[in-house]
Amino acid sequence: xxxxxxGMERAPNRAALRLRLRxxxxxxxxxxxxxxxxxxxxxxxxxxxxxxxxxxxxVTSADPGTAGGERAKPDPGAGPETGSVSGVLEGVxxxxxxxxxSGTIGGAEDSPGSGAASGTEPGPATGxxxxxxxxxxxxxxxxxxxxxxxxxxxxxxxxEHIFFHPLIVYPELAFDGDxxxxxxxxxxxxxxxxxxxxxSLYERGYMLVDLQxxxxxxxxxxxxxxxxxxxxxxxxxxxxxxxxxxxxxxxYMRRNGNVFKLIVGSDGRIAAYSKDPSGxxxxxxxxxxxxxxxxxxxxxxxFSLNGAKxxxxxxxxxxxxxxxxxxxxxxxxxxxxxxxGVVVERLKADGWTFASHxxxxxxxxxxxxxxxxxxxxxxxxxxxxxxxPTPVYVYPYGSRPETGSAKFRALEAAxxxxxxxxxxxPYLKVMPDAAMMDRRHIDGIALRTQRDKLLGLFxxxxxxxxxxxxxx
Numbered sequence: 001x002x003x004x005x006x007g008m009e010r011a012p013n014r015a016a017l018r019l020r021l022r023x024x025x026x027x028x029x030x031x032x033x034x035x036x037x038x039x040x041x042x043x044x045x046x047x048x049x050x051x052x053x054x055x056x057x058x059v060t061s062a063d064p065g066t067a068g069g070e071r072a073k074p075d076p077g078a079g080p081e082t083g084s085v086s087g088v089l090e091g092v093x094x095x096x097x098x099x100x101x102s103g104t105i106g107g108a109e110d111s112p113g114s115g116a117a118s119g120t121e122p123g124p125a126t127g128x129x130x131x132x133x134x135x136x137x138x139x140x141x142x143x144x145x146x147x148x149x150x151x152x153x154x155x156x157x158x159x160e161h162i163f164f165h166p167l168i169v170y171p172e173l174a175f176d177g178d179x180x181x182x183x184x185x186x187x188x189x190x191x192x193x194x195x196x197x198x199x200s201l202y203e204r205g206y207m208l209v210d211l212q213x214x215x216x217x218x219x220x221x222x223x224x225x226x227x228x229x230x231x232x233x234x235x236x237x238x239x240x241x242x243x244x245x246x247x248x249x250x251x252y253m254r255r256n257g258n259v260f261k262l263i264v265g266s267d268g269r270i271a272a273y274s275k276d277p278s279g280x281x282x283x284x285x286x287x288x289x290x291x292x293x294x295x296x297x298x299x300x301x302x303f304s305l306n307g308a309k310x311x312x313x314x315x316x317x318x319x320x321x322x323x324x325x326x327x328x329x330x331x332x333x334x335x336x337x338x339x340x341g342v343v344v345e346r347l348k349a350d351g352w353t354f355a356s357h358x359x360x361x362x363x364x365x366x367x368x369x370x371x372x373x374x375x376x377x378x379x380x381x382x383x384x385x386x387x388x389p390t391p392v393y394v395y396p397y398g399s400r401p402e403t404g405s406a407k408f409r410a411l412e413a414a415x416x417x418x419x420x421x422x423x424x425x426p427y428l429k430v431m432p433d434a435a436m437m438d439r440r441h442i443d444g445i446a447l448r449t450q451r452d453k454l455l456g457l458f459x460x461x462x463x464x465x466x467x468x469x470x471x472x
Contacts, residue, residue: 151235152233153232154231155239158428159231161438163242163439165189165244166244166253166258167191167289168188168189168258169272169274170277173256173257174256180252181469185469189443189447190468191292193465195292197457197463198292198293200457200458200459200462201303202303204238206303207237207238207240207302208240208305208309208310209231209239209241209308210308210353213229213231214435215227215430216229226417226435237305239305241310242293242309242310243355243394243439244290245313246357247313248314248322249318249322251318262322263343265283269294270290271285272287272288289310290309290312290347294309297309309351309352311352311394313355314387315359315379316360316379317359320344321343321344323339323340324336337386354390354392356376356379356384356390356394359379359382361396363397363399364411365397372411373410380415391415391416391418392420393411393419398421398441400436417435421436422438426440444468
């Protein structure tokens with residue numbers, strides 16, 4: 001090429017000049033187009049984070065699913081139960097006692113095992129949990145096809161209902177050979193056991209449902225009746241009700257390896273506070289049922305139908321959720337009630353509901369009618385103002401009065417028309433004025449002795465924690 005001529009030198013210079021002059025114009029056009037399309041933001045990252053955190057920390061006061069209207073309250077009758085109920089953990093004042101869960105107490109008859117076939121599990125829908133697609137550029141179409149909502153079908157099979165007690169967080173305190181160690185081995189599960197069970201339930205196609213969503217109430221000539229509501233599930237999914245008994249964190253629980261209370265963490269999420277065996281404070285979102293389930297559903301939105309999580313059955317004789325709302329000092333009790341109320345509202349906003357477990361954890365099948373009425377009234381006076389009205393009564397010990405008896409009618413009169421006992425298989429019976437449901441107890445006894453009955457849910461041999469005592 002001849003590079004000595006002026007014409008050959010000036011041509012590339014003019015082109016370069018034109019390119020340099022046009023670059024700022026091109027850049028301005030690109031920025032304007034991006035701003036108009038919403039494809040980028042000039043907001044500092046710190047501002048966006050702060051705004052999102054504030055929104056996440058907001059706590060709603062809405063109650064998702066309590067029955068409306070005032071309910072008739074029974075006469076107080078005799079004073080509340082003050083003695084102890086027999087059992088290894090002594091009932092009143094000592095929490096769970098599942099002596100009555102051998103299968104002879106609970107539903108009058110066993111329903112057939114789950115025969116619903118599981119299919120391909122639908123993937124989570126886009127847009128869940130507030131997530132947005134950050135891959136789409138300004139003016140560029142999303143290359144991924146939009147997700148379709150999963151196909152739903154009417155479900156007519158059995159509804160599984162399983163329950164746990166608060167998790168064993170510190171096995172060295174639970175299985176230390178003291179007088180409570182046998183009860184912990186029998187009636188509780190460890191954190192690794194619960195997580196393994198949760199994974200298995202998800203793999204088998206189960207999906208959490210709200211117990212109250214299974215029913216509808218009608219006015220029949222001035223009389224309220226209850227009936228099954230049509231249940232639609234994503235194709236291939238099976239319904240599961242999860243409940244937790246005695247999440248009060250009694251004093252004996254704090255000494256034997258459970259957490260101390262539920263709290264709302266600095267990030268707005270439910271967490272568990274405890275003191276570890278050395279006495280150091282601990283706050284965790286990975287060692288108790290509520291935060292573990294919350295995180296699991298966030299990872300697997302298709303494990304929950306309409307945001308359902310579980311049912312928390314509370315007594316009242318040592319407060320609720322680890323807060324001593326029963327304290328003899330009025331100022332302390334009021335402060336504890338306020339703190340518990342904040343946690344309750346967060347739980348409700350996250351899809352958790354509540355049930356009565358009786359104020360004093362009484363055996364409804366054994367106590368007198370007068371004691372049951374008084375105990376029920378005390379729960380409604382002291383616990384209901386904190387957790388809100390509920391139509392669900394979970395029988396302590398799984399022990400229920402005879403259907404249609406005076407004690408059964410007393411619970412109905414107090415507003416409880418969903419009554420849950422304990423049994424070895426799914427059981428649900430709906431009468432015009434009440435629904436009765438059995439729950440399977442998931443604990444050390446079940447893991448050791450009921451593997452065959454539980455195989456549809458999980459394999460106990462693969463779940464059981466080697467930290468448990470080796471000899472009985």
